Amino acid sequence: xxxxxxxxxxxxFTIYTAExxxxxALTTLALSAGGCLVGLVLGFGIAxxxxxxxxxxxxxxxxxxxFSELFRRIPFLVNLFLVFYATQVAGLEAPVFAIAMxxxxxxxxxxxxxxxxxxxxxxxxxxxxxxxxxNFTAWQTLRxxxxxxxxxxxxxxxxxxxxxFIKDSALASQIGLLELTYAGRNLNNRGFMPLLSFGSILLLxxxxxxxxxxxxRRLEARLxxxxxx
Amino acid sequence: xxxLDIDNLGASYGGNTVLRGVTMALRTGEVMSLIGPSGSxxxxxxxxxxxxxxxxxxxxxVDGAPVNYANKQSVRALRERCAIxxxxxxxxxxxxxxxxxxxxxVRIRKRPRREVEAEAMALLARVGLGDKIRSxxxxxxxxxxxxxxxxxxxxxxPEFLFLDEITAALDPELVSDVLDVIRGLANDGMTMLIxxxxxxxxxxxxxxxxxxxxxxxVETGTPTEIFDHPQMPRTRDFVGKxxxx
Amino acid sequence: xxxxxxxxxxxxxxxxxxxxxxLSLEIAVLAFFGGMVIGxxxxxxxTLGSPALRRIARAYIVFFTNTxxxxxxxxxxxxxxxxxxxxxxxxxxxxxxxLNAGAYLTEIQRAGFTSxxxxxxxxxxxxxxxxxxxxxxxxxxxxxxxLFAPLSNHFILxxxxxSMAAVFGVDELTGRAYSINAETFRSLEVFSVTAILxxxxxxxxxxxxxxxxxxxxxxxxxxx
Numbered sequence: 001x002x003x004x005x006x007x008x009x010x011x012x013f014t015i016y017t018a019e020x021x022x023x024x025a026l027t028t029l030a031l032s033a034g035g036c037l038v039g040l041v042l043g044f045g046i047a048x049x050x051x052x053x054x055x056x057x058x059x060x061x062x063x064x065x066x067f068s069e070l071f072r073r074i075p076f077l078v079n080l081f082l083v084f085y086a087t088q089v090a091g092l093e094a095p096v097f098a099i100a101m102x103x104x105x106x107x108x109x110x111x112x113x114x115x116x117x118x119x120x121x122x123x124x125x126x127x128x129x130x131x132x133x134x135n136f137t138a139w140q141t142l143r144x145x146x147x148x149x150x151x152x153x154x155x156x157x158x159x160x161x162x163x164x165f166i167k168d169s170a171l172a173s174q175i176g177l178l179e180l181t182y183a184g185r186n187l188n189n190r191g192f193m194p195l196l197s198f199g200s201i202l203l204l205x206x207x208x209x210x211x212x213x214x215x216x217r218r219l220e221a222r223l224x225x226x227x228x229x
Numbered sequence: 230x231x232x233l234d235i236d237n238l239g240a241s242y243g244g245n246t247v248l249r250g251v252t253m254a255l256r257t258g259e260v261m262s263l264i265g266p267s268g269s270x271x272x273x274x275x276x277x278x279x280x281x282x283x284x285x286x287x288x289x290x291v292d293g294a295p296v297n298y299a300n301k302q303s304v305r306a307l308r309e310r311c312a313i314x315x316x317x318x319x320x321x322x323x324x325x326x327x328x329x330x331x332x333x334x335v336r337i338r339k340r341p342r343r344e345v346e347a348e349a350m351a352l353l354a355r356v357g358l359g360d361k362i363r364s365x366x367x368x369x370x371x372x373x374x375x376x377x378x379x380x381x382x383x384x385x386x387p388e389f390l391f392l393d394e395i396t397a398a399l400d401p402e403l404v405s406d407v408l409d410v411i412r413g414l415a416n417d418g419m420t421m422l423i424x425x426x427x428x429x430x431x432x433x434x435x436x437x438x439x440x441x442x443x444x445x446x447v448e449t450g451t452p453t454e455i456f457d458h459p460q461m462p463r464t465r466d467f468v469g470k471x472x473x474x
Numbered sequence: 475x476x477x478x479x480x481x482x483x484x485x486x487x488x489x490x491x492x493x494x495x496x497l498s499l500e501i502a503v504l505a506f507f508g509g510m511v512i513g514x515x516x517x518x519x520x521t522l523g524s525p526a527l528r529r530i531a532r533a534y535i536v537f538f539t540n541t542x543x544x545x546x547x548x549x550x551x552x553x554x555x556x557x558x559x560x561x562x563x564x565x566x567x568x569x570x571x572x573l574n575a576g577a578y579l580t581e582i583q584r585a586g587f588t589s590x591x592x593x594x595x596x597x598x599x600x601x602x603x604x605x606x607x608x609x610x611x612x613x614x615x616x617x618x619x620x621l622f623a624p625l626s627n628h629f630i631l632x633x634x635x636x637s638m639a640a641v642f643g644v645d646e647l648t649g650r651a652y653s654i655n656a657e658t659f660r661s662l663e664v665f666s667v668t669a670i671l672x673x674x675x676x677x678x679x680x681x682x683x684x685x686x687x688x689x690x691x692x693x694x695x696x697x698x
Contacts, residue, residue, distance in 0.1 A: 073630075073673040075637035077648055078665055085661040089477045096543050126319040133279045134385070135308045144336060148323035170542035174641060181545055194552035202541050202549060207539040214381040 004193055012196050019189070022184035025204050031100055031169050031179060036162040039108025040116075043068075044154070046109060047116030048142065060153055065114070071110030077171045079103050084175050102170040104165065120146065125158035156220040163216060166209050180204055232256050233278075233389055233422075238287035239444075240270075240277045247273040249444035250287065255389065255422055258465040260415050260429040262423045264455075266467060267443035269422040272316075274441075275391045278422075279313045280304040312382035318374040319367040320381070326353065327362040330381045347385070352380040356410050372403030373434050379410055389416070392423045428471050432456055440464045476655070483658045484667050491668065494650035495675050501646060502633040510625075516580030519647075521587045531580065538577030544638050545569045553641060563642035571635065575671060583629070588622040611655055622693040626683040630676050640662025647671060 031205070049057070049064035083103040087094045094102075123146050131141040173182035184201035188194055231256040239249040248270045255261050265272040276282045278289060280298055290295045291310065297303040308398050330349040334340045355361050356376035366374050375395055382390060392411065396404045408430050414421065415434050426429050431452070432440060438455040440448045440463075448455060448464045456472075459465040519531040538546065547570035550561060561569065588611050598608035603619035651668040655661050685692035 004556075066661055070673060072667045073634070073676040075648065075672055077637045077640065078651070078669050078672060081651075081661070081665045082669060089662050090546060108565040109481065124319075124322075126315065126317055127321060129281055129315070130319040130321065132281060133308055133313050135305050135337050136333075140336065144332065145321050145323065148563065167542035168542075169640060170544040171641075173544075181542065181548075183666045184545065184548065193556065194549075195556060198549045198553060199543060203546060206537065213540060 001195065005195060008193055008196055009142075012187075012192055012200075020187075021180070021183055021200065023206060024178055024180045025208060027097070027177065028166060028169055028179040028205075029208060031097070031104055031172060031177070032162055032165040035101055035104025035108045035169075036112070036158070036165060038105045039112045039161075040158055042105065042109035043112025043114075044116040044119075046113035049115070050117060051120060065076075067115040069108055069112045072114070074107075076103070076107055076168055077174060079107055080081055080171060080175050088214070091102055094175045095170075096175055099175060100169070100177045102171075104169065108161065112158055115154055115157045115161065116150075121151035122153040123149045152223045152226070156216065156223060158223065159216045159219060163209060166212070167205065172206075180187075180208075232292060233420075234288075234290040235274075235278075236288040236290065238274070238277060238289065240273055240282055242286055243284065246285075247431050247444050248277065248284070251441070251444070251446055253439055253446055253449065255420060257420050258418045259346075259357060259422045259436045260419075260423065260434055261437045261439060262435040263439050263441055264425070264428070264467075265447075267361075269441040270444040271441055271445060272393050273444075274336055274422060274468060275313060275393045277423065278391060279311060290453060304350060310387060311391065312385045312387035313391040313393060314375070314378045314395050316394040318366070318371070318378045318398075320374055320377055322325055322366055324434045325363050325365050325368075326358060326377050329366070329377055330384045333381070344400045349380070352383050353377070355413070356380050357406065371399045372406050375399060375403075375407050376410055379407070383414075388420060390419055392421060392425070394424050394426065396425065396427055428456075441468065443468070475576035477662075477682075479663055480660055481663050481667070482509060482545060484654065484663045487654050490654070490665070491647060491650050491671060494645060494647040495671050497644070497646040498610060498636040498648075499675060499679070500640075501564075501568060501636045501639060502629065504635075505571035505575050506629050506632055508568075509579045510570065512576025513579025513583050516576060517583035517587055518627045520580065520584050534622065535577045535580055538574055539581070543570060543635060544641065546574060547638070547642065561642050563639070567636075567639040567642055567644055571632065575628070576610060579625070582624045583621060585624075586617045589620045590616055600610045620692050621692055622687045626680070626687065629683065630679060633676055633679055634672065647675075 002169075044167065046064045046068055050068075052061055074082075078099065080103045083106070084099050087099055088104075126218045127145050127149070130140060131145050136144065169179060170181040172179055176182070178186070179200045186199050188197035235251055235253050237253075238248055238251045239246070247268075251274060252337075253261075253268070263274065265271055273282065277284050279297075280296075282473070283298050289307075291307060296307050321332065324332060327346065327349055331342070331345045334345040334348075335342050350359065350362065351361055356379055358373060358376055358380070361369065361373065361377075366377070369377065375398075379395075393448060396407055399407065404427070408427065410431075411421075411423075412434060425429070433452075434465075435452050437449060438452050439446055440455055440461075442461075442463050448459065448461045450460075454460075455464065456468055459468050506668065516531050516534065520535075521526045523531065532654060547566055550570050551563065551566040554561060554566075594616065595608060598612045623677055636646055637648040639646050640652055643649065645653065651664050655664045658664065
């Protein structure tokens, strides 16, 4: 094994491989970051819909609850195939990146809706009362009072979810998206030994995820200490 | 001449009937206090008046025009004319003192920021907090927060000011500063409806006192009438207990 | 869009899919309990171990929580044979999921260990409890109550995670969906039904866990 490693290394560690892997790593990052950002906005919207009152909003509440409860119970891999075949059936010529992105957005919205809900719960109900008697509209209450208080509670777990998805997005390789995991299989298929192919992408995932984990920890500590804004 | 007529108002909270038909009238420049045992519906009445709780029946008439609590526009119009100060201050935690006072006039009523902030500073100076305008609520004592809440209410230039047990959550040594502010407002002729357990204060400041029990008005009168010569047995019982204590 | 849904063939293979769901649950249960063994040892090592042991445990957590489970299993499946260790797909998936779960469960259990407050131990000592008694009556109930909900959540995530076994050809729920799809080409129908089955088995698992938590440890948890 060692001799093979030594023999293959010069052929493996080239500018070409580096570029190929870097491109794939960027795709992984773009997929997770983009999906989680969209998911954060949609998820917060779902969390807000869940808090509406009155009969008129009942359908919206049911859809919001159903969506977040359902999509948190479907595996990412199955979700990917659902979106993949749904676009086929709809006759859309969507690139795999778009398909994977839609799938990530769906799941991220469902999970981040739960995180958004906890964020909304962290804002004391009397803040809503105060805003109401001052004639704030629902949107003004959210923008001026609730979001400025809730985001500190939402951001750390949302960032944690983003970190999870950097790793979970590996499954997007299964619909043929050229992200890091697909790149690893690709290198393996091109004849490089598994240790080099999979070892290098394991290290790349680590290099992507670990610094962000440390960053997340610092962010969390900072937010815990910061009292305002 | 603004008046607030409350007619047979009923409301329930989580399935419990809390107000069973309350009738009273608040005239301009008058200070009226609501007293009574806890659970008698005093605070609920204030919540209904500002539209935080929709009444089951009855009417609230402002200047001869009934308020329709089911209608957003009607409630908004009512809230343009009144302000409430809550027991727990309810200051916006993400805003400093000045922003708390100025946010509604500037962002909701679209008045010029400069003008509003000048007014806000004057109001904050009046409640003794001119040096705290950049502080955040969690940096202030309860008494200071409550005085900010009063300034925030006054910045709305209300015709009616509702005070909901505003000293109940305060440490005893902080109560007098808050009550001094209210005394000043009464002297200026502010129309106020006050829910309070500070009986000496109620007696001193009120033009009229309303005694409530079990969601009903039991007796209404001047402070002397209610505290010294109560007519109804329940009032006598309540006042007797307070005076002994 | 003139697509017509045909669920007929899917419904006849429903028992086949449900058998796959059973295998999914089995994989999740096995990997979870394997992970719990590692997690308990890991949490003990991190909180009580010698500096060297702590460093090893931390390195294990950091590595496994910062790389994808899928790639870890690829590694086991494709690299180990070069070292003379050949795993069949199910073994590779089970081993990979167990090692991965071990890292996450170490983290969760460590939080439970550190949640035991000194005041509680003092109170137990004042009541004249022996070390064993204070573990049995004070520490354990407290730790179980703090840990039950996060551990249950992780188990549900693991049930969903078993679907990646299909990538290696294990015929659990998603794997069987693959094969029905290959036979019938009713892709959307197959994966919709599969998705619904996952929703149902995870709801069932959540309910069983909530009831068990309530009955055994008096843990209050919501069902769904």
